Amino acid sequence: MAKITINGGKKLNGAIKLHGAKNSVLPILAATVLLPGISVIHNCPELSDVEAAVRILEHLGAKVTRENNTVTVDCGDLKNHTIPDDLMREMRSSIVFLGAIAARMGKAFLSSPGGCELGPRPIDLHLTALNELGLNIEEEHGILSCECCDGMKGTDIHLSFPSVGATENIILAGVTAKGTTVIHGAAKEPEISDLADFLNGAGANIQGAGSDNIVIIGTPCLHAAEHTVIPDRIEAATYLAATAVTGGRITLLGAIPAHLTPVMSVLKTAGCELSVKQNEVSLIAPVRLKRVPVIRTMPHPGFPTDAGSPLMAMLSVADGSSMFVENIFENRFRIVDELKRFGAKIYTNGRVAVIEGVKSLSGASVECTDLRGGAALVVAALVANGTTEINKIHHLDRGYERLTENLSALGALIERC
Numbered sequence: 440m441a442k443i444t445i446n447g448g449k450k451l452n453g454a455i456k457l458h459g460a461k462n463s464v465l466p467i468l469a470a471t472v473l474l475p476g477i478s479v480i481h482n483c484p485e486l487s488d489v490e491a492a493v494r495i496l497e498h499l500g501a502k503v504t505r506e507n508n509t510v511t512v513d514c515g516d517l518k519n520h521t522i523p524d525d526l527m528r529e530m531r532s533s534i535v536f537l538g539a540i541a542a543r544m545g546k547a548f549l550s551s552p553g554g555c556e557l558g559p560r561p562i563d564l565h566l567t568a569l570n571e572l573g574l575n576i577e578e579e580h581g582i583l584s585c586e587c588c589d590g591m592k593g594t595d596i597h598l599s600f601p602s603v604g605a606t607e608n609i610i611l612a613g614v615t616a617k618g619t620t621v622i623h624g625a626a627k628e629p630e631i632s633d634l635a636d637f638l639n640g641a642g643a644n645i646q647g648a649g650s651d652n653i654v655i656i657g658t659p660c661l662h663a664a665e666h667t668v669i670p671d672r673i674e675a676a677t678y679l680a681a682t683a684v685t686g687g688r689i690t691l692l693g694a695i696p697a698h699l700t701p702v703m704s705v706l707k708t709a710g711c712e713l714s715v716k717q718n719e720v721s722l723i724a725p726v727r728l729k730r731v732p733v734i735r736t737m738p739h740p741g742f743p744t745d746a747g748s749p750l751m752a753m754l755s756v757a758d759g760s761s762m763f764v765e766n767i768f769e770n771r772f773r774i775v776d777e778l779k780r781f782g783a784k785i786y787t788n789g790r791v792a793v794i795e796g797v798k799s800l801s802g803a804s805v806e807c808t809d810l811r812g813g814a815a816l817v818v819a820a821l822v823a824n825g826t827t828e829i830n831k832i833h834h835l836d837r838g839y840e841r842l843t844e845n846l847s848a849l850g851a852l853i854e855r856c
């Protein structure tokens with residue numbers, strides 16, 4: 440099995456170009472199902488989750504080609520309306536294909552995503568909303584058989600939680616529905632706005648993306664589109680944390696500062712110096728990080744749950760104790776036991792984690808439990824004294840393109856073998 444070895448203690452110094460946002464390109468790839476013709480997606484990162492989404496598209500009958508970070512998708516002639524179980528298991532967020540397949544094909548057949556490394560992966564908000572849009576859903580033994588013979592019909596949807604995936608599924612089901620759909624209590628993540636921009640470029644009529652209420656005026660026929668994916672704000676947060684923990688300096692090229700406001704606020708509290716330009720964010724780390732009394736993860740525009748693990752690792756060597764309150768995923772702290780192998784002092788109770796800053800960490804043999812937990816292990820290894828071996832790095836390949844190359848270019852002593 441592949442692993443990463445890091446000799447810690449080197450300051451990171453330099454600049455890296457951010458890759459396209461994983462959590463934007465996945466729903467955009469699902470959205471191509473709605474578009475007869477050849478869509479072109481630029482700044483598409485090379486990630487295993489993206490490859491999984493491409494395999495789903497090809498299973499449906501799409502023709503997909505890639506040239507570097509540009510992916511071309513031809514959904515002119517789809518033949519299938521099912522997602523096989525192995526592909527659903529490969530990527531739980533494949534549920535976001537449901538709305539698009541049902542809207543295009545009139546039916547969809549897939550297994551429910553079940554649990555994952557972050558906890559149960561409920562999809563009740565997705566299914567309730569799609570049913571209100573006219574999709575008849577039968578669930579038996581974990582298989583979803585869905586049909587909407589007369590097509591989707593626009594309606595008002597009230598989300599009890601601003602679920603990112605459910606908001607995306609409703610948009611994908613509503614853009615070609617008869618009539619208007621209004622999502623009340625929508626997710627406001629930048630990736631939602633990017634999806635809306637892509638679909639509006641394909642002839643859709645989506646207003647209010649990025650706000651609590653999104654209005655989707657059904658448009659029967661859409662066309663292929665060309666789009667450049669926004670930069671990945673969680674990749675950005677990860678490199679900022681990695682630089683801050685090593686006492687270094689970094690410039691993130693292609694960043695959108697407005698997407699990083701809550702993360703930059705925490706880094707400033709920790710004593711980092713941050714500066715922004717139109718498409719850049721730069722950080723200079725202090726000699727020693729300060730504690731951050733409380734970090735609460737929240738739906739956007741609050742502090743993103745996905746940035747919690749790498750920043751927790753960063754604060755494990757801060758001066759004083761910090762506390763995380765995780766309000767999104769119940770298993771977000773799974774990585775804590777692995778962080779303790781470095782000598783980190785972290786105490787968890789339910790959704791609360793207290794990190795008592797220590798003077799130093801020691802290299803260890805550890806394994807990734809999930810994507811962002813793996814990022815936390817990399818951050819800890821970069822500052823730990825001695826050598827760290829990180830196993831199960833397939834989790835990292837889901838969300839970080841060229842991680843080893845980028846960190847090496849910034850001065851880290853890192854190898855993948």
Ligand code: EPZ
Pocket residue numbers: 461462463465532559560561562563564565566600601602603604605626628673744745767768769810811838
């Ligand atoms: C998206 O997941 C992201 N994934 C996650 O990033 C991110 O952490 C999350 O949004 C929150 O921002 C992608 O976009 C592919 P949710 P998603 O629906 O859509 C509960 C990463 O590391 N819920 O907003 O699955 C759910 O259990 C990944 O890049 C229901 O109860 O998140 C969770 O507690 C991890 N019922 C909360 O809502 C539902 O029907 C947030 O889920 C749906 C969700």
